[in-house]
Amino acid sequence: MSQKKAFALRLDPAVHAAVEHLAADELRSANAQIEMLLREALERRGIxxxxxxRPRRGRPPSQ
Known part of the structure; x- marks a missing residue:
């Protein structure tokens, strides 16, 4: 199982609403959307x- 670091994040309500709207449009959770946006921003900065x-998805192989 993938290890994730949990922490509290305080956002301006308007930013949170925009993230939730974008996440819904792209069929993601708000958490996944924030992680994706952070990864894109880091990549643009060359980091x-x-x-x-990645964890395997779908049905486990039959035995």
Whole structure:
């Protein structure tokens, strides 16, 4: 299972509303949308973010 760092984030209500709206349009949770936006911003600044292996999705292989 992927390890995620949990922390409190205080946002201006208008920013939170905009993130929720964008997340809904892109079928993501607000949390996933914030992470994606942060990764895009870091990439634009030339800061690489190396992710661990992604969890496998879907049905487990049959035995």
């Amino acid at each position: 690489p973010v190396h992710s661990g292996p």
